[in-house]
Amino acid sequence: MTERKKLTPLSEVGEFGLIDHISKHVKLKNNETIKGIGDDAAVMSYGENQMVVTTDMLIEGVHFDLMYTPLKHLGYKAVVVNLSDVFAMNAVPKQITVSLAMSGKFTLEAIDELYSGIYAACEAYNVDLVGGDTTSSVTGMAISVTAIGAVEPGKAVYRNGAKANDLICVSGDLGAAYIGLQLLEREKEVFKSNPNVQPELEGNDYILQRILKPEARGDVVELLGSKGVIPTSMMDISDGLSSELLHICKQSECGCRIYEDKIPINDAIKPMSKEMNIEPLVAALNGGEDYELLFTISQADYDKIKDNQSVTVIGHITDKTSNAFLVPKSGEEIQLVAQGWTAYNPD
Amino acid sequence: MTERKKLTPLSEVGEFGLIDHISKHVKLKNNETIKGIGDDAAVMSYGENQMVVTTDMLIEGVHFDLMYTPLKHLGYKAVVVNLSDVFAMNAVPKQITVSLAMSGKFTLEAIDELYSGIYAACEAYNVDLVGGDTTSSVTGMAISVTAIGAVEPGKAVYRNGAKANDLICVSGDLGAAYIGLQLLEREKEVFKSNPNVQPELEGNDYILQRILKPEARGDVVELLGSKGVIPTSMMDISDGLSSELLHICKQSECGCRIYEDKIPINDAIKPMSKEMNIEPLVAALNGGEDYELLFTISQADYDKIKDNQSVTVIGHITDKTSNAFLVPKSGEEIQLVAQGWTAYNPD
Numbered sequence: 001m002t003e004r005k006k007l008t009p010l011s012e013v014g015e016f017g018l019i020d021h022i023s024k025h026v027k028l029k030n031n032e033t034i035k036g037i038g039d040d041a042a043v044m045s046y047g048e049n050q051m052v053v054t055t056d057m058l059i060e061g062v063h064f065d066l067m068y069t070p071l072k073h074l075g076y077k078a079v080v081v082n083l084s085d086v087f088a089m090n091a092v093p094k095q096i097t098v099s100l101a102m103s104g105k106f107t108l109e110a111i112d113e114l115y116s117g118i119y120a121a122c123e124a125y126n127v128d129l130v131g132g133d134t135t136s137s138v139t140g141m142a143i144s145v146t147a148i149g150a151v152e153p154g155k156a157v158y159r160n161g162a163k164a165n166d167l168i169c170v171s172g173d174l175g176a177a178y179i180g181l182q183l184l185e186r187e188k189e190v191f192k193s194n195p196n197v198q199p200e201l202e203g204n205d206y207i208l209q210r211i212l213k214p215e216a217r218g219d220v221v222e223l224l225g226s227k228g229v230i231p232t233s234m235m236d237i238s239d240g241l242s243s244e245l246l247h248i249c250k251q252s253e254c255g256c257r258i259y260e261d262k263i264p265i266n267d268a269i270k271p272m273s274k275e276m277n278i279e280p281l282v283a284a285l286n287g288g289e290d291y292e293l294l295f296t297i298s299q300a301d302y303d304k305i306k307d308n309q310s311v312t313v314i315g316h317i318t319d320k321t322s323n324a325f326l327v328p329k330s331g332e333e334i335q336l337v338a339q340g341w342t343a344y345n346p347d
Numbered sequence: 348m349t350e351r352k353k354l355t356p357l358s359e360v361g362e363f364g365l366i367d368h369i370s371k372h373v374k375l376k377n378n379e380t381i382k383g384i385g386d387d388a389a390v391m392s393y394g395e396n397q398m399v400v401t402t403d404m405l406i407e408g409v410h411f412d413l414m415y416t417p418l419k420h421l422g423y424k425a426v427v428v429n430l431s432d433v434f435a436m437n438a439v440p441k442q443i444t445v446s447l448a449m450s451g452k453f454t455l456e457a458i459d460e461l462y463s464g465i466y467a468a469c470e471a472y473n474v475d476l477v478g479g480d481t482t483s484s485v486t487g488m489a490i491s492v493t494a495i496g497a498v499e500p501g502k503a504v505y506r507n508g509a510k511a512n513d514l515i516c517v518s519g520d521l522g523a524a525y526i527g528l529q530l531l532e533r534e535k536e537v538f539k540s541n542p543n544v545q546p547e548l549e550g551n552d553y554i555l556q557r558i559l560k561p562e563a564r565g566d567v568v569e570l571l572g573s574k575g576v577i578p579t580s581m582m583d584i585s586d587g588l589s590s591e592l593l594h595i596c597k598q599s600e601c602g603c604r605i606y607e608d609k610i611p612i613n614d615a616i617k618p619m620s621k622e623m624n625i626e627p628l629v630a631a632l633n634g635g636e637d638y639e640l641l642f643t644i645s646q647a648d649y650d651k652i653k654d655n656q657s658v659t660v661i662g663h664i665t666d667k668t669s670n671a672f673l674v675p676k677s678g679e680e681i682q683l684v685a686q687g688w689t690a691y692n693p694d
Binding site: 039040041042043045046050054057060061062063085086088095097100101130133135137138139144146153156236338 | 381446
């Protein structure tokens with residue numbers, strides 16, 4: 001029989017103890033970071049660059065379910081979704097702050113797990129954790145991450161620059177995270193009705209990795225930079241391709257056509273899509289959480305990206321009298337609609 | 348009889364509708380702000396300056412109680428506590444981001460109230476709201492604010508620069524916010540036991556304003572700048588004077604002596620302190636939420652600040668073999684202890 005490791009309740013550690021505990025694992029990596037954790041604020045320097053800032057808050061029970069989300073993955077993902085927004089500006093992330101609210105049900109060991117994911121993301125993307133806040137909550141966990149990045153003046157890419165005839169591109173493939181999430185939700189229900197049944201997750205590594213440990217496409221930003229391509233508009237895909245395309249069309253005052261047979265969908269999602277009766281195309285259009293980049297480029301730049309495996313051209317921008325349409329493999333064009341947003345839960 | 352105004356549930360507005368609703372009230376004021384709300388990230392430029400960043404998360408039921416906190420005041424305070432951290436770096440705040448999680452019990456009109464306070468703070472302190480996140484929560488409200496400021500290279504002031512014989516200064520007066528909070532808590536209990544009893548808040552404007560609508564001491568940072576004084580260390584007083592002084596002593600590796608009869612306490616707190624049997628000195632040392640600045644200056648700078656009404660010299664720094672002591676009006680020196688931290692509530 002193995003002895004159960006003794007866990008440390010947060011009430012024994014206290015706020016200042018927790019901050020010391022967290023900050024001793026932090027090593028600063030960027031020259032732009034002058035002063036990190038431990039003062040009223042962090043200090044940064046940007047010389048000739050401009051900087052971008054973005055923030056996202058994740059709430060237990062709304063954005064994540066600890067029943068099937070390992071804390072390490074949660075920490076990693078909380079950082080990555082913010083870095084994805086920085087890359088979507090054509091910028092390079094340099095620093096993050098992390099604020100964490102948690103109830104007394106969490107132990108120091110649980111917080112260490114969460115931060116091990118945060119540190120892993122900082123390592124993978126070469127960003128510095130420079131500050132934050134730790135506090136108690138009445139119930140559950142909330143994580144708020146702010147990311148700061150650098151961009152050369154004039155090179156930030158907005159959502160409002162797409163022009164008629166520009167090519168619409170996406171990185172990677174779409175829809176897998178949504179199918180992964182549906183699988184996790186299904187197995188959770190099975191477990192709740194009979195805790196002795198083991199979850200059936202085998203053979204679904206790709207879709208599970210896409211929902212639990214997404215990556216931000218800094219490699220695509222680097223690729224575009226190395227080819228001398230500045231997209232005319234760009235954003236990351238967190239709410240689903242349809243919803244994001246409509247943002248670009250609205251802000252750029254244009255329409256678009258995308259082609260069903262061009263939308264990149266990984267074959268790995270097909271068995272589970274079929275088993276769960278979800279059309280892969282619907283998952284790709286409306287699923288969300290892919291954290292791929294959606295961007296438009298001038299046709300003149302097509303040759304520079306056409307041979308790259310990470311980028312797919314899925315359609316083109318049309319003028320502002322048109323709407324946004326999907327051209328299916330057969331039959332009539334279908335107008336794209338925004339995904340329904342999450343309703344605010346009554347208490 | 349007046350007709351009751353129809354309120355709008357957030358579920359009718361949706362996330363994107365809410366973001367549009369919020370951003371249409373925002374006007375950018377700073378040259379350093381290139382792009383505000385409406386993209387993946389905001390874009391800023393700092394030219395020859397360095398920048399500072401700080402973040403704080405406020406949780407309903409832990410940091411604020413909506414039973415006695417007007418939403419407008421809450422929005423104002425959520426911004427001000429972050430600006431206070433920026434000033435405590437000897438920096439000037441320029442931008443904020445605001446993330447808000449709220450349950451369906453809140454209406455659009457309630458969110459407007461909250462944001463009216465946020466906008467009022469942006470106006471009062473000349474900062475730009477450049478981004479954020481709005482999301483639903485399972486229960487209650489959480490607000491996470493990140494503030495960014497500018498500072499000339501070499502002029503950021505940390506907690507670790509205090510030297511033996513430096514003078515310890517505080518701005519304004521201390522302890523009133525704590526007494527105000529105790530009054531609000533008392534009246535809440537009275538109300539809960541008999542909702543027909545009206546709260547007795549009259550004649551307590553000062554202490555109530557200190558807890559409900561604190562201000563950040565940018566005027567003191569400006570004053571020090573105009574006199575050519577760079578403090579050797581500085582931080583803001585959010586957890587109470589004792590706790591903050593111990594942070595400076597720990598990081599600067601020094602001790603200190605402060606004098607009871609020098610600690611600035613406003614006469615306005617005395618009647619209620621007496622009624623509630625709380626020593627004003629204890630409120631000043633351990634109460635917290637004053638958002639005044641605590642800083643140390645070289646003795647050579649004393650003449651530059653001695654005539655200013657907003658600054659009081661309360662003691663001096665000693666070498667690192669000493670501890671931190673309060674010298675009372677009579678009797679033996681008392682060692683300062685850190686205020687107990689908030690226990691993490693078990694779920």
